[in-house]
Amino acid sequence: MVVLGFRAVRNLALAAAAEDVFTSDGGTLGQTLWKHSLACASVATLLAKADRVSAEEAFLAGIVHDAGKLILFDAYGENYLEVAGGLPSEQRIAAERERFGTDHQELGLRCADEWGLPMEVADAISNHHDPLDAEDFRGLVDVITVANGLAQHWGVGGLDAREIDVERMVHQSPLNLKLDDLTELQERSLEGFDTLQASFAN
Numbered sequence: 001m002v003v004l005g006f007r008a009v010r011n012l013a014l015a016a017a018a019e020d021v022f023t024s025d026g027g028t029l030g031q032t033l034w035k036h037s038l039a040c041a042s043v044a045t046l047l048a049k050a051d052r053v054s055a056e057e058a059f060l061a062g063i064v065h066d067a068g069k070l071i072l073f074d075a076y077g078e079n080y081l082e083v084a085g086g087l088p089s090e091q092r093i094a095a096e097r098e099r100f101g102t103d104h105q106e107l108g109l110r111c112a113d114e115w116g117l118p119m120e121v122a123d124a125i126s127n128h129h130d131p132l133d134a135e136d137f138r139g140l141v142d143v144i145t146v147a148n149g150l151a152q153h154w155g156v157g158g159l160d161a162r163e164i165d166v167e168r169m170v171h172q173s174p175l176n177l178k179l180d181d182l183t184e185l186q187e188r189s190l191e192g193f194d195t196l197q198a199s200f201a202n
């Protein structure tokens with residue numbers, strides 16, 4: 001604990017608890033989502049380091065950013081997958097709202113409150129598809145938004161790679177990220193993902 005620091009230990013404990021929730025209670029979606037969450041956490045940690053955002057909070061926010069999807073899956077099962085599965089982010093949020101009266105960002109925020117997560121992590125969860133709506137903690141929100149997009153685009157974590165306009169995303173983001181950095185970032189993210197996956201395997 002002294003070596004790692006309190007926040008690192010707390011975040012690892014939370015991540016281990018999250019793994020349990022995703023992989024034992026989340027059914028098929030939970031397994032896929034857990035890998036995607038590790039992938040997002042891996043990219044987010046690297047982006048945070050380059051942007052003077054806390055890498056520990058970025059890791060934690062990456063792990064739990066889509067927790068709201070588990071709640072929807074738990075409540076609506078296959079129905080949720082039919083409504084939202086395979087849709088691009090913006091359409092998914094709209095579809096969730098229309099069909100279930102809420103969306104996975106809103107439900108993720110409730111989880112964050114319940115679990116007593118730091119405010120900036122809660123803010124990143126509740127705005128990761130609409131970073132412009134976040135007011136107070138833009139740094140971490142932007143890290144999670146871009147990490148989520150890149151993890152999906154690169155297909156890190158076993159999801160099918162998704163077509164995303166990376167150039168536009170990088171230009172629109174206030175992060176300290178350049179297109180030239182992406183190849184190295186992708187390699188390091190994959191390595192980080194492998195290391196994370198190995199360290200959570202039991």
Ligand SMILES: [Fe+2]
Pocket residue numbers: 065066104128129
């Ligand atoms: Fe999401």
Ligand SMILES: [Fe+2]
Pocket residue numbers: 036040065066148
């Ligand atoms: Fe995501």
